[in-house]
Amino acid sequence: MFLQQLINGISVGGVYALIASGYALIYSLLGFSNWAHGEVCMVGAYVALMSVSALVLPFPLAALAGIGGAALISLFNERFLYRRIRENKSPTMFLMIAAMGLSTVFQNGVMLLFGSKFQMFPTVIPITSISAGNIRIGVLDVMSLAISAAALIVMEFLIQHTKFGLGVRSVASNSYTASLLGVNVDKMLAAVFILAGALAGVAGILLGLKYNVFPTMGNVGLKAFIASVFGGLGSVRGAILGALIIGVAEIMVAGYLNSSLRDLITFSLLIATLLIKPSGLMGIHVEEKA
Template structure:
């Protein structure tokens, strides 16, 4: 029972990181109708910037957090303005290929700007062990789970009650009609990319604080993408919950069936779910009338 509980807690923690990145996928898709395959690389870049701040300016948690958030906003806005805005109106396939090219460039920049060695992000928080009975939990794991829950509530309220949230949904549904209604599609796209970059950056910083920082971090995007599909590409909240489900499933599979099964457990899960619900657990079914 103790082993199962430990696996569940660890699965929730890594699932919360997957969920945050998956929410970044869903924010962009819900606002622009585009799948951003550079999400994992954006996660990694922000984490490396946070590590640079901690080693050159200050290791204070709040300074590192503020610097990471600001750099994530700038990164998202630059990508949207320089790379994605010229692709407005182009075929979806071409735009998706641009995000794949962007992912390769960001991934390669790690070795050019930093190095290929693993590092620990030390901000005086995250690796301390809190014991509840015989179960040990890192403070970073508790914090990332709490952060995911807070963001789920905040994003739900944003899309449901704020005018800008409704505008983002309108642009995703039909950007031309939204433009005729006075909604600025470029402004909505810029906000979506900035928000997605911040959410991804938060996930990357938590991962670096709790575990390690390395050029292999881009794989978090590959692990989180099944969570987005599982929850529903157009469901931001569902993507966050999907991350938790994927994390728990992977951890249980790895704990009881070996590491090989852990790598494929998430993809097996989405195959089963999509056979029953092709639009994901929380996604909306597209209905076309002819």
């Protein structure tokens, strides 16, 4: 029983980690929390769903379309909105307000287009479970865990071991110095938004397979965001660790205590983190520059 819950928790945490690492990446570069990131994930799920049901594409192609769609939306946000706000030299708070407005637009726009009903993916992954001894684990959960892990490893490789990753890390460290040294900051930002969007798209499709697709599914971004705060704002590895811990904690609370307490635990964890160690598990404490 415990082992089963643990694996389920890690599987949920893996999906949170895909979104949370996007928050962390963007925060590390721009120093703001991209509230619209959860909606990017939702858009990805809808694009994939529409590709399957309206265009009758085979599922793997539809999934690619969904990931691409999410990446495009994410890039759109950066190119046409966030960049202009930065160029206006507006305070960071304005980026957050704009992101909040964007998430309202996406959520309600999708609701107007497709209605607020829950929509199902056709069964692509069998809804069976593997039994070993007295534990039963859903095939979907195992697949989801494997896919999240693979996507996160690819991202980690891109950031740590490629020239692109070096550029990103240099911008995160100091964007002004990086631009003096010939790094094209805007290009790096665009690439990071694409990467974060693609990861969110993967998460959106996995969530859609598990819990169906609906306009407010982007609210899961809130959980992922909390995970990234818990792990330390701006730290990708911290975000992944935080997401796994939150995923496991949620499943355990729901399994052993009371499912209505699940969210309370998550939010209390958030406030406790901020009060005890605002820099999170793996964050570096940075004083805000005036």
